[in-house]
Each structure stands twice: as structure tokens, then as C-alpha cells.
Amino acid sequence: xxxxxxxxxxxxxxxxxxxxxxxxxxxxxxxxxxxxxxxxxxxxxxxxxxxxxxxxxxxxxxxxxxxxxxxxxxxxxxxxxxxxxxxxxxxxxxxxxxxxxxxxxxxxxxxxxxxxxxxxxxxxxxxxxxxxxxxxxxxxxxxxxxxxxxxxxxxxxxxxxxxxxxxxxxxxxxxxxxxxxxxxxxxxxxxxxxxxxxxxxxxxxxxxxxxxxxxxxxxxxxxxxxxxxxxxxxxxxxxxxxxxxxxxxxxxxxxxxxxxxxxxxxxxxxxxxxxxxxxxxxxxxxxxxxxxxxxxxxxxxxxxxxxxxxxxxxxxxxxxxxxxxxxxxxxxxxxxxxxxxxxxxxxxxxxxxxxxxxxxxxxxxxxxxxxxxxxxxxxxxxxxxxxxxxxxxxxxxxxxxxxxxxxxxxxxxxxxxxxxxxxxxxxxxxxxxxxxxxxxxxxxxxxxxxxxxxxxxxxxxxxxxxxxxxxxxxxxxxxxxxxxxxxxxxxxxxxx
Numbered sequence: 221x222x223x224x225x226x227x228x229x230x231x232x233x234x235x236x237x238x239x240x241x242x243x244x245x246x247x248x249x250x251x252x253x254x255x256x257x258x259x260x261x262x263x264x265x266x267x268x269x270x271x272x273x274x275x276x277x278x279x280x281x282x283x284x285x286x287x288x289x290x291x292x293x294x295x296x297x298x299x300x301x302x303x304x305x306x307x308x309x310x311x312x313x314x315x316x317x318x319x320x321x322x323x324x325x326x327x328x329x330x331x332x333x334x335x336x337x338x339x340x341x342x343x344x345x346x347x348x349x350x351x352x353x354x355x356x357x358x359x360x361x362x363x364x365x366x367x368x369x370x371x372x373x374x375x376x377x378x379x380x381x382x383x384x385x386x387x388x389x390x391x392x393x394x395x396x397x398x399x400x401x402x403x404x405x406x407x408x409x410x411x412x413x414x415x416x417x418x419x420x421x422x423x424x425x426x427x428x429x430x431x432x433x434x435x436x437x438x439x440x441x442x443x444x445x446x447x448x449x450x451x452x453x454x455x456x457x458x459x460x461x462x463x464x465x466x467x468x469x470x471x472x473x474x475x476x477x478x479x480x481x482x483x484x485x486x487x488x489x490x491x492x493x494x495x496x497x498x499x500x501x502x503x504x505x506x507x508x509x510x511x512x513x514x515x516x517x518x519x520x521x522x523x524x525x526x527x528x529x530x531x532x533x534x535x536x537x538x539x540x541x542x543x544x545x546x547x548x549x550x551x552x553x554x555x556x557x558x559x560x561x562x563x564x565x566x567x568x569x570x571x572x573x574x575x576x577x578x579x580x581x582x583x584x585x586x587x588x589x590x591x592x593x594x595x596x597x598x599x600x601x602x603x604x605x606x607x608x609x610x611x612x613x614x615x616x617x618x619x620x621x622x623x624x625x626x627x628x629x630x631x632x633x634x635x636x637x638x639x640x641x642x643x644x645x646x647x648x649x650x651x652x653x654x655x656x657x658x659x660x661x662x663x664x665x666x667x668x669x670x671x672x673x674x675x676x677x678x679x680x681x682x683x684x685x686x687x688x689x690x691x692x693x694x695x696x697x698x699x700x701x702x703x704x705x706x707x708x709x710x711x712x713x714x715x716x
Contacts, residue, residue, distance in 0.1 A: 221673050224248060225494060226267065228280030233264040233296050235278070235490055235572070237672050240265075246293075256293040261653070262490025262572030262636065264296040276301055279493065279582070281525070284575040296574070303575045305524050305561050307554065308547045313530075313539045329510050331479070331692045332471040334408065337436060341478045342408035343629045343646065343692040345469050347371075347378045347462050349414045349455070350404055352428055353386030353421035356445050360416050363455035370463040374470070375411070376694075378459065381644060381707045387421040393713035398423055399599025400709050402431045403625025405440060406601075409645055411469055412439055412462030414455060419446030438465060471693070477511030479692060480602055482623030482631040482645075483586045484518060486616040488564075489636025489652055490572025493582020496634035496652040496668035501588035502681025503632070503688065508590045508606045515602060515623055516587050518614035519549040520563060524577035525584045529609065534591045541595035545611045563614070567637045586634065598710060602627040616641055617708035624707075630691055632684075638663055642699035642706050646691050649698065650684075665697050 224234040226248050234248050240259040245252070251267050259265050264278065270290040275282035285304045290296060334342040347370065351360040357380075364380035371377050381404065385397045401423065405413050417425040425442045432440070441458045445451040483500055485492055504514040522529060526546045533539040553560045563576045573579045593606035599622070602608055612622035620631055620643035631643055636652035638660045651657035654669030666687060671680055691697060699705075 224265070227278060227494065230280050231277045232267050232270055233276060233278055234267055235494060236261055236263055236265065237491070253293045256291070257295040259295055260572065264490070264572065264574070266290045266292050266294050266296050268292050270296075275304070278578060281528075281577070281581055283524075283578040283581060297572070298569055298574050301574045303524075303561050303577060305576060307560055308550045311527065311530055311539075311543045313533075313536050329476040329689070330473045331476055331689045332694075333474040333478075333692055334411070334469050335472055335474060336408045336411075337439075340406075340408035341474055341629070342411070343694075344376045344409040345374055345411045345466055346376045346409055347412045347414075347459055347466060348404065348407075348410040348644075349378070349380040349416055349459070350401060351380075351382060351386070352401065352415060352417040352423050352425060354382070354384035355387070355418045355421065356416050356451075357382030357384070359445060359451055359455070362452055363414070363416070363459065366452065367456045367459040367463075370459060374467045375463050377700075377705075378463075379705045381705065383707055383709055385709050385711070386423040388716040389422060390714050390716065393711065394422055396598060396712060397709050398427065398431050400621060400625045400707075401428060403599055403601065403627070404644055404707070405432060405435075407624065407627070407644065409629055411466035412459075413441070414458050414462065415440060415442045416451075416455065417442065417444045419444040475511065476507065476689070477605070479507060479512040479688075480515065480627045480629055481507060481512070481688065482515045482517070482620065482626075482628030484616065484619050484623065484631060485521075485583055485586065485634040486614075487567050487635040487637030487639050488571060488573060488579060488582065489568070491652040491669070491672075492571075492634055492636045493585050494652075495671040496636070496650045497582055497585035498677045499668045499671065499680045499684055500586040500632050500634055500650065502677050503588075503684045504586065504607060505588035505590050506681060506685045507688075508588070511605060513602055513605050513608060515596070515608045515610050515626060515628055516584070517610035517612045517619045517623060518583065519545060519611060520553075521576075521580050521583040521614045522546060523550070523561065523580055524575075525580035528581075528584060529587065529592055532590075532592050534593050538592055538594060542592065542609060545595055545609065549611070571636050586632075596626055598622055599625055613710060615708070617643070617706055618710050620647060621707045621709065630688060632688070634668070640699065640702070640704060642704035644705065644707050646697050647699050648688070648691060662702070663698055
């Protein structure tokens with residue numbers, strides 16, 4: 221196995237693929253150097269002298285500026301490298317470096333899924349209990365727990381999604397909560413939904429009904445806890461009826477063009493942008509080629525790499541929406557008096573990521589090479605095909621919930637550090653290094669670290685595509701086997 225990789229021929233750093241000791245002689249594409257320091261796995265070392273203020277390049281792009289003179293063989297990280305980014309920027313259309321033509325749709329592929337009566341497609345046949353307000357979250361959990369025996373005969377699970385919101389909120393903050401709750405109520409992975417309210421909250425059942433518009437009364441039921449004597453007994457009775465109806469759904473053959481897959485990374489390391497994220501990018505291109513949809517989010521982790529996405533926008537309208545999304549998110553930081561580039565996290569830094577540019581350039585590898593076909597607002601339903609961008613933060617639970625609320629039936633989550641969290645939909649955990657896959661086998665589903673030893677990103681992307689089809693057809697991921705189901709809402713503004 222190679223000991224290090226120079227990702228792009230113009231890079232002036234290489235990334236250690238294993239822990240390297242000081243004194244090791246390296247030959248990076250004909251550049252012969254001796255390491256002056258120990259280099260942890262996933263971390264960078266200089267291939268030549270980099271003067272103070274000069275750009276440090278990785279992925280063929282600047283990831284920051286040298287904070288001091290750096291010599292060949294020296295460790296390059298947060299102690300001698302700082303971000304070169306600033307605040308809101310101006311962007312110019314048309315794309316300057318490449319133009320993208322639409323790709324021909326590949327031969328149609330199919331999977332066995334659930335066709336709902338409104339035409340939407342689910343990959344699970346579950347019963348969901350969704351509280352309108354945090355005051356009844358524990359009631360929702362109790363109802364789901366006591367009704368768990370209903371998960372049989374074709375019903376995959378009975379799940380409650382507790383959260384602390386739904387009251388004492390104002391303006392856009394309250395609307396965000398309603399959007400996410402409505403998105404989950406409408407989600408096709410749920411064959412039946414009990415919307416559980418308290419009765420006096422801002423986001424009450426009447427408000428939810430107003431936001432839902434038309435809904436299928438046999439699929440979505442409502443219960444206000446203040447309006448019945450025993451809310452748990454009544455909730456279980458409602459779930460029994462929903463489960464009986466859900467058992468009537470059977471899997472049928474459905475085009476992969478109706479798959480919507482969310483893409484997210486978290487707890488990244490220096491290998492994420494070399495292994496797991498490029499593999500997901502190949503998957504994204506494959507699904508787009510089959511007429512399906514992928515959604516990329518975590519806008520703050522596009523900062524520094526956003527031009528690469530903007531240059532792939534299908535048309536000027538999509539470009540303008542992408543600019544609005546990126547600059548709008550920067551203004552959100554500034555309005556709250558926070559630095560725009562307060563990233564990467566301590567775990568990212570420990571794994572070898574030094575600056576936000578470093579993180580972002582690795583993050584957008586998940587987008588592959590397809591055109592950007594649309595931009596979704598937070599809580600907006602995905603309706604287009606191909607690669608879409610979603611306006612949501614980088615927080616794992618918040619972003620993954622947003623992907624689900626926009627219609628993603630499955631989420632691909634890449635990580636180099638590992639995490640047990642789940643989301644409202646099957647969340648496939650992809651390890652960027654094989655060590656993580658081996659040590660946290662109870663968390664991780666797919667080993668992308670194999671790319672360092674054998675195979676290609678294209679080959680693993682095709683393997684991942686087949687894996688996702690199996691998940692869509694009912695194969696449970698590790699978080700599902702553990703019974704983990706999480707959700708979180710993007711909190712903004714004033715709490716009364």
C-alpha cells in the first residue's frame with residue numbers, strides 16, 4: 221500500500237495514508253524528501269518549501285495560507301496554516317472553467333419498494349408517531365414503545381420522533397419547525413402517521429393541518445392529549461388501525477429513478493476526501509445517470525469550495541439560487557455575531573483537517589461530477605431529478621433530518637471518526653478508513669478505506685450503488701438494527 225498520496229499534480233502537500241515516522245524517506249511522484257516530523261494518518265506534509273503567506277494547495281486548490289515558512293518534510297497543520305477565506309463574496313456567471321452537458325440516462329434499473337396512494341415511493345413500511353410539541357415527546361415515546369408489537373407482518377417498525385420544539389417560537393423559527401414536521405408527516409417511508417399534539421401549543425394540530433394542505437385521512441391521524449382521558453391508550457388504539465392498513469402494502473418493482481438519496485459527512489478525517497466522499501460522488505453520478513436524485517447539504521462546509529459547485533450549475537437561475545444560499549448562510553453567521561469560518565471541529569483537526577477550505581474541498585467530493593440541477597430551501601420538498609443542493613447547516617442531526625424532510629428515503633453518511641447517530645430514514649455509515657470499520661463494526665455499514673489498498677472509486681461507487689438498492693429493498697443498516705431513530709430541527713431566533 222502507498223504510504224502517502226499527492227491528490228493533485230499541483231499540490232504542494234501530500235497526505236499520509238498511514239502513520240509516518242520522522243526520518244522516513246519519501247518519493248512522491250519523483251519528489252524525494254525526508255520527513256522531519258512524525259506525520260499522523262490523514263495529516264499533511266510539505267513537498268517543497270512554502271513561504272509565509274503562500275498558498276498551501278490540496279485537491280489542486282488552496283486550502284489556506286502558510287502562517288510561517290514551511291520546509292519540505294515538515295508537518296502542515298493548524299499550527300502553521302490558517303484559512304484564507306473572508307466574508308460574503310461576489311460570484312460571476314457563467315462558469316469560468318468548464319461547461320456541463322446533460323448526461324444520457326443509463327439503462328433503467330429497478331428495486332422493490334412501496335408505492336403509496338399519492339404516488340410517492342417509500343423504502344420502509346413503518347408507523348411513525350410525530351409530536352407537534354416537546355411537551356408530549358415522552359408520551360409519543362411511550363405510545364410507540366407500548367405498541368412495538370405491531371411491528372410484524374409487513375410493518376417494519378413503530379417509531380416516535382421526540383423533539384423539544386413546537387411552542388414559544390416566533391417567525392421563521394416557528395415556520396422551520398412546522399416545515400420539518402410536515403415533511404416527516406408526508407414522508408413515504410411511513411405507511412401511517414399519528415400526529416400527537418398537546419392542545420395549547422403554537423404549532424397545534426390545526427396549524428399542522430393548515431400546513432399539510434390535502435392529506436390522506438386513513439394514513440394520517442391526529443390526537444390532542446388535552447382532549448382525551450387516556451392519551452396513551454387512545455394513541456395505541458389509533459396505531460392499531462394504522463398498522464392494520466399498513467399491512468396491506470406490498471413491495472413492487474419501481475424504477476431507481478424514483479430514489480432520492482441524501483448525502484452528508486460528519487466526524488471527517490484527512491482521508492474522508494480521498495476515500496469515502498469520492499466513492500459517494502461516484503454513486504451520486506450513477507444514480508443521476510439512472511434518473512434518480514441525490515441531495516447535498518451542510519452549506520457551511522461548502523465555504524471555500526462553493527465556486528466548484530457554482531461552475532457546475534445547469535443554468536443561470538440555479539447559479540443565482542446557489543449564490544443566494546451560500547451568501548445568505550454567511551449573513552446568518554454575521555447577523556448572530558459569529559465568525560463565518562469557525563470550522564473545522566476538534567475531531568476534524570485531530571483527523572488531519574486543518575482549515576475550512578480543507579474540509580469543504582473534501583466535503584464536496586460527495587457531489588461527484590454531475591450538473592447541479594436545483595437548490596432547495598430548508599424544509600422544501602425535492603421535486604427535481606439529478607444533483608440538488610439543500611440549504612441546511614452542517615450539524616449531523618439537523619442536516620440529516622432536513623434531508624429526510626425534503627424526501628430522501630435513504631442517507632449516505634461518511635465519517636472518519638465514527639458516530640452511532642441515526643436519522644428518520646435508513647442512514648448508511650461509510651467509513652473513510654478500514655481501522656474505523658473494524659473497530660466500530662456496530663456503527664459502520666460500508667468500508668471505503670479499502671480504496672487505499674485495492675480497487676477504484678468507480679468500482680466502489682458501483683458496489684455502493686448495489687448496496688443502496690439492497691437497503692432500499694429492506695436490508696437494515698446498523699443504526700436500524702440498534703433501534704436508533706433521531707431527529708433535530710434547525711433552531712433560529714427568539715424563544716418566548
